[in-house]
Amino acid sequence: MSDTDFYRAFEDRYRGSRTLIKSRLRAYEPFLTPLLSLQKPAKSIDLGCGRGEWLEMTSGLGFDSRGVDLDDGMLSACRELGLNAARADALETLQELSDESVALVSAFHVVEHLPFDAVRQLVKEAHRVLAPGGILILETPNPENLVVGATNFYLDPTHIRPIPPLLLSFTTEYAGFLQNKVVRLQDAPELKMRKVALFDVLEGVSPDYGVVAQKEAPPEVLQLFNPAFTRDYGVSLDHLAKRYDHQADARAEQADARARQADIRAGQADARAEQADARARQADTRAEQADARAEQADTRAALADARAKEAEQRAAATAQSLQHALTSTSWRITAPLRLAGAPFRRITSAVKENRVASGTRRRIKAALRMTAHAVVRHPTLKHGVIRILDLVPPLRRRLRALLAPPPPSPRPAITAVRRPELILDDLSPNAQAIYQQLQAILETRES
Structure with a gap:
């Protein structure tokens, strides 16, 4: 492969295919269509025409287009397509053109190959040769894209230095152009829809940009370009x-x-x-209180157990003492006196309480029955009492009268009268037995 084909091979690899480049160049169409009405035919000069994508596009739109380039390998691609392209220097070509003789001057990826003074001279000459309202397009790599400015720009060994958009747009203003627009190109469309990542900030900015400058013209001409100059392009x-x-x-x-x-x-x-x-502390407090109450209850229970044991001990001692008393000789000897004295003690108590009239006869009978019971239990006393009753018949009759049940009396209509036999029924079984024994004694003596 010859040296003349190096740059063309380089462009083919890193700039992109002709179809891709032509699709990117369509971003400038809003500025081209109004130009066709300025001249008949509208003339166009493309500086550094390369493989001829722009020449092919503008010719298809109706421009009288021609291009110049210094690279024979690039020019061969233009000749293969039958495009009007020649080998010539860009600045010399402009200098040869007459004033206000063309409608469009373009230079795609040229200014980064030139010293900046040459760039200024090129812009100045373009302003001279353009007709009123004519358009200058200067496209170059965008150093706002940090990856392009730091790396990709230097892939082309013929690049001199990147040119920021503000510098290039100011250069056109200084040369006398009425207005300019920075058209940023080739940004990813999805970047406008999704979230921006850090890498997007580094390499997501439009990798190329073009400055589109317009020469002064009457207002009716300029207003034809308002839609193109008022819209935004690309991502900064x-x-x-x-x-x-x-x-x-x-x-x-x-x-x-x-x-x-x-x-x-x-x-x-x-x-x-x-x-x-807080609830745990309250629960702890309640638990402590419950423990305290439990301890108090245990203490009271222990005291109650002690008192119960003492009571049991006292009861056992009392029962033992009572058993000794009941089985003692003195208790057996004094039993008749206690039996005989008990009714008389009750009579004395009744006298003190004014209850003698109502219960005297019953108490006397009870006393006699108890005495008879005691007499019957002691044979010696029994024989003595019998002898006494034999000696005193009136006493025997009196006792019989007292011990005899009262005769039945008519019951009142309303007030119920207790039957005499109920008195005997009210006695305990022992008392009833004593009463019957005493009656038997009396009946025996009388017979």
Whole structure:
């Protein structure tokens, strides 16, 4: 492969295919269509025409287009397509043109190959040769794209230095152009829809840009270009950086909001923990109180057990003492006196309480029955009493009269009268037995 084909091979690999380049160049069509009405035919000169994509496009739109380039390998591609292209220097070609003789001057990826003074001279000559309202297009790699400015720009060994958009647009203003527009190219369409990542800020800015400058013309001519000059093109570094910062701020705000929510939840958790601690302390207090009450209950139970044992001991001692008393000789000897004295003690108590009239006869009978019971239990006394009754018949009759049941009397109509036999029924079985024994004694003596 010859040296003349090096640059063409380089363009084929790194600039892209003809179809791709032509699709990118259509971004300038809004500026081209109004130009066709300025001249008949509208003339166009393309400086550094390369493989001829722009010549092919403008010729298809109706321009009388021609191009110049110094690279024979590039020019051969133009000749293969039958395009009007010649080997010539760009600045010398402009200098040879007459004033206001063309409608369009273009230079795609040329100015980065020139010293900046040559760029200024080229812009100045373009302003001279353009007709009123004519358009100058200067396209170059965009150093706003940090990857392009730091790396890709230097892939082409013939590049001298990157030119920022502000510098190139100011150069056209200084040369006398009425207005200019920076057209950023080849940005990813999806970048406008999705979130911006850090790498997008580094390499997502439009990798190429073009400065479109227009020469002064009557207002009716300029207004034809208003739609093209008033719209925005591509993605700038400032735009992407601001979007990234905005997203970062939004993420920071969301993180702050989540942190505040986490703080709120933590505060709520702390409050719940404090409440749980308070409930636990209350439960501990209640447990301590319950333990204290349990200890008090245990103490009272122990005291009650001790008192119960003491009572049992006293009861056992009392029962033992009572058993000794009941089995003693003195208790057996004094039993008749106690039996005989008990009724008389009750009579004395009745006298003191004014109850003698109602119960005297019954108490006397009870006393006699108890005495008869005691007499019957002691044979010696029994024989003595019988002898006494034999000696005193009136006493025997009196006792019979007292011990005899009263005669039945008519019952009142309303007030119920207790039957005499109920008195005997009211006595205990022992008393009834004594009464019957005493009656038997009396009946025996009388017979």
